Amino acid sequence: MGKPDAEGHGPADGLPGLPPEWGRVVVPDDASALAAEATQIRRELRRPTGPPGGHRALGLPLLVLLVAVLTTLAGLLLVTWPRANRGTDSPTPAPYQPSASLAGQALPALDLVDGSEAPVPLRSLLPAMIILLDGCPCPDRVADALAAAPVGVSVVTVTGGRTVPARPANPRHARALADPAGGLRSFLGQPARPGTATALLVDRTGVVTRVLPDLGPVDAYREDLRALAA
Template sequence: MGMPDAEGHGPSDGLPDLPPEWGRVVVPDDASALAEEARQLRHELRRSRRRAAWRRRLGLTPRPDGRPPLGLPVLILMVAVLTTLGGLAAVTWPGSSRSGGSPTVVPYPGPVGPLPALDLVDAEDSPVPLRALLPAVILLVDACACAEQVADAATTAPTGVTVVTVAGGRDVSPAPSSAGAPVRALADPAGGLRAYLHLPAHPGTATALLVNREGAVIRVVPELETVEDYRADLAGLAG
């Protein structure tokens, strides 16, 4: 038997009983008044169908026996693998690609203390105290002749600054003639400077040290290319 509606009226003949919690049900005379509600309902139904279709494709729908879907562990595993690969790519990606092709310049972690009191040798195999030549631009030429870099250093060095070339072993190569600062050609048979700097020699390149009058190393260029690598520090040598 029918229930009265929200205002206490009995049910209309021919209509099924409606739950009382629905309240008063008003049926408009013009069906177009329900167009917006119908559009929203169709949208929800389409979204539910798409969600169900994707869950079936990914194997996320429950199995008939009630056990978890097969696709869920696979999806979790894929996410974990992709996350790991992304982290590895971020760590190992070359620095040149992130910086637009320009190499990353790493400051030389050189010695903090003063230049050690090393005795080198000249062409006559006589000992020469290195600290007696300060202030100086010291060029380690044990891996190349580097005549151009030596000439540029002699031309650019301020007055009172000595340019020192240091070869390996006991073979002292004659310094190139230059109208600039004097050039002292020496050799380091014991490899004391390389050991102090912890820098191996690279074939075809020189290493430059700028040492002021007090013996403090103010600049180290591990692989010298041009005088521009240390020109900005030359003014502090003669002071």
Template sequence: MGMPDAEGHGPPEGLPDLPPEWGRVVVPDDASALAEEAAQLRRELRRRSTPTRRLRPPLHLPVVILLVALLTTIAGLAAVTWPRSPRSPDRPTVLPYPSSSEPPVLTGRPLPALDLVDVDETPVPLRGLLPAMIILVDACVCAEEVAAVAAVAPEGVSVVTVTGGRTVASTPAAGGPVTALADPAGGLRAALRLSPRPDTAVALLVDRNGTVVRVLPALSAADDYRADLTRLAA
């Protein structure tokens, strides 16, 4: 057991030795004598624990974040699955026709390397006929307009008519300087991105290098393209 203190008191029976700097340890017979020390100790513990509680984030913040994420997901699903009114069957889709102030898509670009077919359904490379004025007659026979082109086309410039499907259009004059071809796949019309218009022929002027120098959305009088034909022959 431990050494007695200055007054001859040793540690209580059954307790281990206590540090000498603690001094004399007195255990009262009545525990209520320690009430004041206990209250002070509790106040001290509460004071030390208060800052820790203040550092905790409020519990409602994660709930708000979760609610915002849930509402965003629901709004996105509603936008995707919201029923749309069906298109009326008696309301056809209208493709805008380019105005005269807007150059067609092929102007200044190479002519697509397309193989068309003649009256015998023999493949004919379109680029092998250049320079040429190519006239699409899938929406209009336009025999008079084609004959006018053939009449003013200079030597060395081909005049080519192109129909859709496999039916080749008859030339305006037997033996005339017009090559009649058909475009079964519709590749030339698709490359132009010009929808057919009734009683209207579209013409392309293509130089010997294969570049589309001009597109005429509606073939008209010869004076509109005579100078272009002359430049193609140069």
């Protein structure tokens, strides 16, 4: 055991000068006597130095940021992910379905124009089979309708704009008119379809008896033409 200093506060040899405010410093001969103090110091060092709840307050913004980043990456992945049929998709055209209520309705009092742009009241040509050619000239279909139409039943062809096709050379011809305002197509309620001619059969009183969305073989409407002549 070392020699105490002059005041008897502890060993005097082997120690540097210590500040007087530290008070009495006793150095034990056995270091195990300091085990309790060392344990307490280690416990103090492991204790968090930040304010209570600091880790929880920091974790919430990090969680929000992580969710935002993952959401953005997922959106970019969906947009840029290659698809086998990308660029080949095409919308499925809706089937042509003219209003079922047109049959039995009165034909509007429409004024169309002839080749000289003179107005022609459409109702003055009844009874008639009116063929809209704004989607297809369909000369064969028109010729079949002319051949099947009974005497007294007009076959009227209608085109869009103000241009009326030239009259055919055969003795019996269709009455060719133009519909600049598109009133007849508006009455049908359906747009023109490329490659398709649409026909209306109208009796002498001006009532629509049948609508043919796609003018097909004459056998499909021959009886309707005969009924118009009755």
